[in-house]
Amino acid sequence: METAPLEIQKHEAELQESVDHSSSVMAIEIGPSHPAMHGIVRFTTYVDGELIVDMIPEIGYLHRGFEKESENSKWIQVTPYTDRLNYVSPLLNNIGYAMAVEKLYGVEAPRRAEFTRVIMGEISRITDHMTCLGASAMEVGAFTFFLWFIKAREYLWELVEEVTGARLTTNWTRFGGNATDLPDGFLDALQDRLDKVKDVMDECDRLLTKNKIFIDRVKDIGAISKEDALSFGFTGPMLRACGIPYDIRRSDPYSVYEELDFEIPIGSTGDCFDRYLVRMEEIRQSISIIEQAADKMPVGPIQTLERRVHYPDKKDVYGNIEGLIDHFKMVMEGHRPPAGEAYLPVEGGNGEVGFFVVSDGSGDPVRVRLRPPCFNFVEAMPKMTIGHYIADIVPIFGSINMIGGELDR
Amino acid sequence: MQILLEILSIPLVQSLLKIVVVILLFAMPLGTLMTLMERKWSAMIQDRVGPNRANAGNFTGNGLLHIAADGLKSIFKEDTMPEGSDRFLFLIAPFFGLIAGVATFAIIPFAAPIGDFKFQIADVEPGLLFIFAITSLSVYGAVLAGASSNSKYALLGGTRASAQMLSYEVFMGLALMGVFMVYGSTRVSDIVDGQNQYWFGSLIPQWGVFTQPLGFLLFTTALIAETKRAPFDAPEGESEIVAGYFLEYSGMRWSAFMLAEYVAVVGVASLITTLFFGGYHVPWLHLWTSAPEWLVRILQVLKFSLFVIFFCWFQIQLRWTVPKFRFDQTMALGWKKLLPLSLINTVATAVIILIFV
Amino acid sequence: MSETATPDAEAALTLTQLIAHEFPGTVRDSHNHRGDETVIIKREALHRVCKFLRDDERCKFELMVDLTAVDYLEQGRDPRFDVVYHFKSLSLGHRLRLKVQLNEDDLRVASIHDLWDAVDWYERECFDMFGIDFEGHPNLIRLLMYEEFEGHPLRKDYPMDRQQPIMPLREVEERHEYGRKF
Numbered sequence: 007m008e009t010a011p012l013e014i015q016k017h018e019a020e021l022q023e024s025v026d027h028s029s030s031v032m033a034i035e036i037g038p039s040h041p042a043m044h045g046i047v048r049f050t051t052y053v054d055g056e057l058i059v060d061m062i063p064e065i066g067y068l069h070r071g072f073e074k075e076s077e078n079s080k081w082i083q084v085t086p087y088t089d090r091l092n093y094v095s096p097l098l099n100n101i102g103y104a105m106a107v108e109k110l111y112g113v114e115a116p117r118r119a120e121f122t123r124v125i126m127g128e129i130s131r132i133t134d135h136m137t138c139l140g141a142s143a144m145e146v147g148a149f150t151f152f153l154w155f156i157k158a159r160e161y162l163w164e165l166v167e168e169v170t171g172a173r174l175t176t177n178w179t180r181f182g183g184n185a186t187d188l189p190d191g192f193l194d195a196l197q198d199r200l201d202k203v204k205d206v207m208d209e210c211d212r213l214l215t216k217n218k219i220f221i222d223r224v225k226d227i228g229a230i231s232k233e234d235a236l237s238f239g240f241t242g243p244m245l246r247a248c249g250i251p252y253d254i255r256r257s258d259p260y261s262v263y264e265e266l267d268f269e270i271p272i273g274s275t276g277d278c279f280d281r282y283l284v285r286m287e288e289i290r291q292s293i294s295i296i297e298q299a300a301d302k303m304p305v306g307p308i309q310t311l312e313r314r315v316h317y318p319d320k321k322d323v324y325g326n327i328e329g330l331i332d333h334f335k336m337v338m339e340g341h342r343p344p345a346g347e348a349y350l351p352v353e354g355g356n357g358e359v360g361f362f363v364v365s366d367g368s369g370d371p372v373r374v375r376l377r378p379p380c381f382n383f384v385e386a387m388p389k390m391t392i393g394h395y396i397a398d399i400v401p402i403f404g405s406i407n408m409i410g411g412e413l414d415r
Numbered sequence: 416m417q418i419l420l421e422i423l424s425i426p427l428v429q430s431l432l433k434i435v436v437v438i439l440l441f442a443m444p445l446g447t448l449m450t451l452m453e454r455k456w457s458a459m460i461q462d463r464v465g466p467n468r469a470n471a472g473n474f475t476g477n478g479l480l481h482i483a484a485d486g487l488k489s490i491f492k493e494d495t496m497p498e499g500s501d502r503f504l505f506l507i508a509p510f511f512g513l514i515a516g517v518a519t520f521a522i523i524p525f526a527a528p529i530g531d532f533k534f535q536i537a538d539v540e541p542g543l544l545f546i547f548a549i550t551s552l553s554v555y556g557a558v559l560a561g562a563s564s565n566s567k568y569a570l571l572g573g574t575r576a577s578a579q580m581l582s583y584e585v586f587m588g589l590a591l592m593g594v595f596m597v598y599g600s601t602r603v604s605d606i607v608d609g610q611n612q613y614w615f616g617s618l619i620p621q622w623g624v625f626t627q628p629l630g631f632l633l634f635t636t637a638l639i640a641e642t643k644r645a646p647f648d649a650p651e652g653e654s655e656i657v658a659g660y661f662l663e664y665s666g667m668r669w670s671a672f673m674l675a676e677y678v679a680v681v682g683v684a685s686l687i688t689t690l691f692f693g694g695y696h697v698p699w700l701h702l703w704t705s706a707p708e709w710l711v712r713i714l715q716v717l718k719f720s721l722f723v724i725f726f727c728w729f730q731i732q733l734r735w736t737v738p739k740f741r742f743d744q745t746m747a748l749g750w751k752k753l754l755p756l757s758l759i760n761t762v763a764t765a766v767i768i769l770i771f772v
Numbered sequence: 773m774s775e776t777a778t779p780d781a782e783a784a785l786t787l788t789q790l791i792a793h794e795f796p797g798t799v800r801d802s803h804n805h806r807g808d809e810t811v812i813i814k815r816e817a818l819h820r821v822c823k824f825l826r827d828d829e830r831c832k833f834e835l836m837v838d839l840t841a842v843d844y845l846e847q848g849r850d851p852r853f854d855v856v857y858h859f860k861s862l863s864l865g866h867r868l869r870l871k872v873q874l875n876e877d878d879l880r881v882a883s884i885h886d887l888w889d890a891v892d893w894y895e896r897e898c899f900d901m902f903g904i905d906f907e908g909h910p911n912l913i914r915l916l917m918y919e920e921f922e923g924h925p926l927r928k929d930y931p932m933d934r935q936q937p938i939m940p941l942r943e944v945e946e947r948h949e950y951g952r953k954f
Contacts, residue, residue, distance in 0.1 A: 034567045046657040056571070056742065066916035071932075073901075073924055078932055109806050128781030147645060147739030213736075219646055220738045236834040236862070252862050346805045349858060349869065351837075360838060362856070366847050377858070379836040385893045396571070397649065397741040414916060 030054055036399060038067055042139055045410025047384060049399070051056030061388040065274050068410035076374040077248040081107060081365075082180070084374055089175045091376055092412040095134035095355040096176045097126045097166070097390040105260060106361035109350050110343040111181065113315055118306040119183040120262045121376030122169075125196070126178065128292040129166060132203070133159050133233045133293075133356025134407070135243075135285045142282075142404020143214060146223050161199040168192060181341060182316045193300050198301075200293050207289060215286070224278040228390040228402035235276060238389070242357025244406070248276035250278035255351040265302070268295050272285045273384035278405040295347045315341070340369040347373075356380050356407055376415060380408045433536045434521075442520050447482050449727055452698035453677070454481075456728060457735045469477060484672075492666035499565035502747045507670045508563060509661075511556030512675030518549045519682035522603045526695050526715040533714075534695075535604065542597070542603035543726055546686065547588055550641055551593060554580045556675070557650060561660035572659025574651035575742050576643065582749045583640040583647075589757035590633035593764040599627045607694035612703075623691030629760045631691045638686065640745065642679040645734035649742040684726030688719060695719045698733070751758065787811070787868050790830060797820055800873070810869040818872055819882045825859060825868070826887050833859035833868065836887075839894035841902045845928040852876045855904060857884075874904065883909040901926035 035383055037047040046067040052060040072091065076084040088103045089096040101123050108114065114124070140155035163173040168189055170176040178185050213219050230240075235248045245252055253270045255263040271287035273280030309316040322329025345367035351360040357379030366371040383406040390402055418510060422428055451466070458465030469480040496505060524535040539545060554577060561573015595601055598609035612621040624631045640647040649650045651659040661672045688694060695715035700706065740748065785793070785946035788802040788811050798817035813821055825833045838858040845852055851873035859868045874880055883906035884927050885891045895906045896915040914921060916941055920939050923930050 032567065034571075066918070069916045071925065072930060074930075077928075100883060112806065143738070147648075147737070149457070150461050150735050153463065157462055214738070217738065219740060222744055223738060223741055234889070237889040239836055239888065241835070250862065257862075257865060258867070299913070347808070347810075348806050349808055349838075349867075351860075358837065360858070362838065362840065362858070364842055372847070373840075373842045375838070375840050381893060382890050391888075395741065395743060 031059060034396075041145075045408055045413065047403075047408060047410070047413075048156070049387070051396070051399070053396060056397070058392055058394055058396065058399070061391055063384055063387055065384060066414050069414040070411075072376070072415040075375060077371055079345065079371070080369055081131065081371055082341055085179065086175065086177045088376075089177055090235070090411055091378075091415060092134070092354060092356065092359070092409050093174060093408060094137045095130035096174060097130040097170075097178060098125075098134075098352060098354045098359060099376075100176060100179040101127050101261075102354065102361050103363075104181055104348075106348055106350040106363045107181050107341070107343055107351065109348040110313075110346055110363055110365055111312075111315055112344075113182050113312050115183045115309050115310055116307050117262070117304045118187075119308045119310075121299050121303050121306065122184060122188055123179065124261055124266070125188075125296050126166065126169065128296045128299075129162050131355050132289050132292050133162050133166075135289050136162075138355075138404070138407035139282060139285055142401060143220075145400045145404055146220065148214055148217075148220065151214055152384050154206055154210050154213075159205045161202055165192075165196060165199055168195070180309065180316060182312060183307070187308045193303070196296070196300060200296065203295060204290075207286070211286065215283070221245065221279060223402045224282060224405075225277070227394060227398050228405060229275050229276045229277040230386065230390055231276065234386070234389065238386040240357070240386070242354065242379055243281055243284045243288060243384075244383055246270065247273035247280040248362050249274050254358055258351060260350070260352065260414065262299075266295050266298050268292075268298075278401045281405040287330075342367065344368045351377075354379060356383075356412070359412075376412070378412045378415065380406060380413050384408055384413060425531065429532070430536060433534075437520050437523075437525075437536060438517055442517055442678055442681060443523075445681045445723070445727070446488070446516075446674060449677040449680055449731070450485065450673065451478060451482050452727070452729050453734075454478075456731050460732060461736050489667050489670035494666045495663070495670065497565045497663045501563040502564035504559045505663075506668075508556055508560035509664065509671035509675070511559070512553050513556075513671050513678070515549045515553035515556070516675045516678035518680055519546060519679070520685065523685045523689055524604055524607055524694060525719055526712040528604075529712065533604070534712075538602065538604050543591060543601045543602050543606075543690075547584065550580075550584060550587070553641075553675075553679075556672075557660045560664070560672070560673060561650075564660075564663035566663055568658075569660050569662045572662065573652045576660055579643070579647065579650060579742070579745055579749075580641055582746060583637045586633060586749060586753045586757050587637035587641060589754070589761060591690070592631050592639060592757075592761045593627045593630040594623055596761075596764050596768055597623075603689060607689060607696065610693040611696045617699065617702065620693055620696070622693045627691070627760070627764065629756065630764075631687075633757050633760065634690070635683075636753065638683045639730060639733070640749070642676060642683055644676070644680065644730055646737045646739050647745055648734075648739060649745055680727055680730055681723065683730065684723045685719075687726050688722040692722050787831065787866065791821060791824075794824060794828075804933065808869055809867070810871060812871040812873060815872050815874065815881050818870075819884055819887075821870070822857070822884045822887055825870075830864075831868075832861045832863050834862050835860040836884075836890050836894075837867075839891060839898060841898050841904055841926075843902065843928045848876070853879065853902065853904065854900070855881055879903060880905045880907055882907055885909055890920070900924070903927065 031052050031054050033050060033052050036051055038046045038048045048064040048067070050062045050064070051058055072133065076087060077373055085100060085103060088099040091099045136155045136159045140152040144152035167173050169186060169192065170178040171186070223361045230248060230249060232248050235245055235250070240248070241252065249272055251270050251272050254260070256270060268291045271284050271291065273284050314336065317336055318329040318332050323333045324330070324404065343365045345365055347362070347364040349360055349362045352361075358377065359379060360377035362373065362375040362377065366372050387403070387406065391399055394402070455465040465478060466481045467475060467478040468486040469475065469478065471480060474480070496502065521536045522539065522545055524533065524538070528534065557576035557580065558573050561571075561576060563587045566767040594606065598606045600606065610620060610622050613619065614621060619625065643650050661669055664672060695718060697714050697718045700711065700714065774795055788799065791811055791813070792799045795817055797812075798814045798821065799811060800814060801812040825831045836857070837860045838856070840856050842856060843852060844854065853874040853876070855872045855874060857870040859870065861867075874881060881890040881904065883891070883895055885895060885908070892909070892911070893915060895909055896912060898904050899906060900914040900917050901910050901924060913919070917925070918939070921936060923934070
């Protein structure tokens with residue numbers, strides 16, 4: 007779009023003629039590189055003094071071609087890509103993708119694998135909520151709250167590192183089970199860390215939840231009605247804050263959530279304060295789920311015994327011919343789920359994380375699609391922000407928990 | 416030797432020496448120390464250690480050398496000026512804050528006078544009105560910086576700063592009306608001496624915080640808003656308008672803004688101590704009648720410094736504990752809550768003085 | 773799962789049967805592979821069927837979950853593109869997948885942006901990635917890619933390592949329309 011200088015002058019002259027000089031609207035870019043735009047998003051905001059009259063979001067700055075990349079990989083090679091989608095709760099993405107392909111195969115993971123998936127998934131959910139709440143509190147000015155949550159998050163990431171080997175790029179689930187089992191002594195360390203996390207939660211709760219300045223900043227800001235929320239496709243904590251108790255773990259139960267007892271916190275008005283409270287309560291509910299799952303942990307294999315879905319044990323690979331052939335075919339040809347398509351929704355940190363996978367029977371994926379929950383939230387951002395002040399963009403955008411990796415894929 | 420004493424007895428030379436001592440040995444060192452202590456004390460609250468890496472060879476001094484490191488870094492940075500900015504205003508804007516912050520120390524007494532020699536640079540009759548005048552001057556720094564940088568974020572920050580600082584000056588003045596009435600003078604040394612009286616015979620000193628508790632709260636709030644410290648740092652934005660009015664500054668000019676802010680922190684602490692916490696008077700020291708004069712002066716300076724450091728600590732930990740106000744909430748707080756309260760305070764003080772004294 | 777929550781006197785109709793009953797002749801195919809109820813309908817009926825799905829008491833699909841497309845070029849299938857819609861009903865609990873099959877030379881389908889607000893960006897992304905023209909969409913421009921991008925990346929004939937021409941930096945102020953009314 008290279009315009010010659012003369013054309014720019016003509017363009018400016020046209021603008022000047024058409025400009026309504028009596029209005030005081032100024033266009034300001036809450037631009038892509040901005041301290042509060044975690045994950046890079048650009049908002050062109052039209053402001054009248056400090057009042058926002060219009061807003062145009064622009065996304066796509068972190069688009070890395072996840073879907074195109076997965077079409078050119080084998081099925082198992084897509085799992086590391088899913089870590090990097092919602093990079094603050096990578097295990098939930100791993101679990102969602104593995105379960106979607108397991109649905110294509112028609113196999114189920116064994117019970118112990120399901121329980122460990124629940125534990126790791128809920129740990130991921132806690133870290134997701136902690137990052138969201140901490141970052142948005144920091145931007146409102148409560149810097150100490152953020153650092154205490156980061157300290158609590160470190161305890162949890164140490165746990166994740168013990169099991170999967172990495173804090174963020176976990177790559178832990180396989181089709182039909184998990185890659186590694188829980189190490190010895192993990193459940194005791196888990197209980198110990200969860201107690202510490204509960205202490206931090208209590209401290210932070212005392213710091214901010216009844217603080218008048220914080221409440222003034224977030225109450226009645228960014229409210230959205232139930233009908234609008236449903237029309238915009240909200241799911242997850244944002245929808246629950248509006249008062250609709252939609253949780254995929256309850257409405258389309260997967261894994262072993264039917265055996266676990268937990269409550270779904272819902273808000274009433276759908277403003278930022280309700281979202282904050284819903285997320286804080288969900289952290290506590292997740293802690294309770296983890297404790298229940300740790301109590302009920304069965305013994306058993308962590309990978310399904312179906313051939314052609316899982317890599318056989320090393321003693322079988324080197325011990326008998328079937329294991330050797332299975333291992334060879336799996337590594338050389340990759341997984342070959344039967345032809346068909348499957349959509350499996352999983353309750354992610356942000357809402358409904360749905361993997362839509364299409365297979366044609368050969369080893370190459372035809373389509374791997376992630377349904378990004380925060381796509382809808384950023385789409386609804388103008389609706390939530392118009393009529394508020396510039397200073398309100400920050401708490402609203404913080405409460406959305408936009409993760410760039412998930413939004414742009 | 417004789418010539419030296421003669422020169423020293425000229426009042427002008429004495430004033431110049433006092434200025435040099437106060438600025439170079441009190442205001443500036445404490446101000447730069449506060450830049451480091453802000454990071455250290457905030458780290459203490461946040462469960463971490465804070466800066467402790469700057470070293471010269473083996474000596475780290477637990478982070479003390481960061482002061483020098485920061486200063487040197489700012490000096491060597493590139494001094495940018497945005498295209499299209501008003502050159503003259505852009506250049507002079509940082510210095511208003513600095514001048515206003517340092518000039519606050521002109522009327523602060525550090526110890527009781529020895530004979531004719533006052534430990535105060537200028538003990539003028541309208542002492543406190545001088546403070547109002549100087550803080551009004553510091554508005555220019557923010558406004559000029561915001562308006563002259565060719566940037567929308569800076570403009571927003573400068574607008575916010577001007578509105579906020581002008582409003583809170585009003586309340587600052589009103590909050591001090593009570594102090595004038597109680598101690599009967601605007602001369603600062605009179606106010607400090609007035610706080611040396613005791614109630615119930617040498618039991619409770621008549622400090623400003625006891626005679627004017629509401630005035631103390633209002634004045635502290637107004638001064639913290641005046642210096643744009645948290646929770647009133649909407650002009651400094653930091654999350655929505657990235658850095659507000661000093662967005663386009665870099666290098667030593669930006670350091671001048673930061674230094675002005677921290678010197679103002681020390682200035683605010685000194686003002687609060689002087690007006691509400693007895694200034695330099697050590698409570699109950701008059702009971703020790705045989706104390707030598709030089710010891711009394713040293714104790715007074717120590718007491719003053721301790722209280723100043725305590726109030727600096729208070730402002731810093733206030734910043735890291737409470738979230739920030741939105742800008743219209745700052746204005747609403749000022750005009751709708753503080754203004755009526757300060758008027759009530761003035762009237763109530765007048766009534767009480769009339770009836771009981 | 774296709775369950776209707778209220779056991780009526782009449783036999784509980786599956787959603788496929790319901791759509792076939794209300795809009796005869798529009799259902800091309802349907803299946804229930806792995807429990808996901810899927811209906812393939814004709815392109816002309818899309819808007820009517822979606823409106824029915826949203827409003828009718830037996831369907832009540834408040835949530836438009838996902839809108840995407842699949843390219844079957846490598847499999848050599850003749851309607852090359854599948855536009856896939858996922859819906860979820862919160863009050864009745866069922867899900868549905870709706871598909872419309874399009875040919876490459878006639879890549880248009882009606883836009884359903886007036887039924888759910890979320891559809892706006894999903895259709896823009898679909899256009900961006902596949903080049904499908906959604907008729908009636910108010911603002912069908914690219915979403916994830918930049919404006920001067922050439923081609924539609926998720927099509928199978930777009931090679932993964934294709935290089936795009938380098939664009940000069942564009943002026944930001946041209947995007948601000950100061951004269952518009954709010």
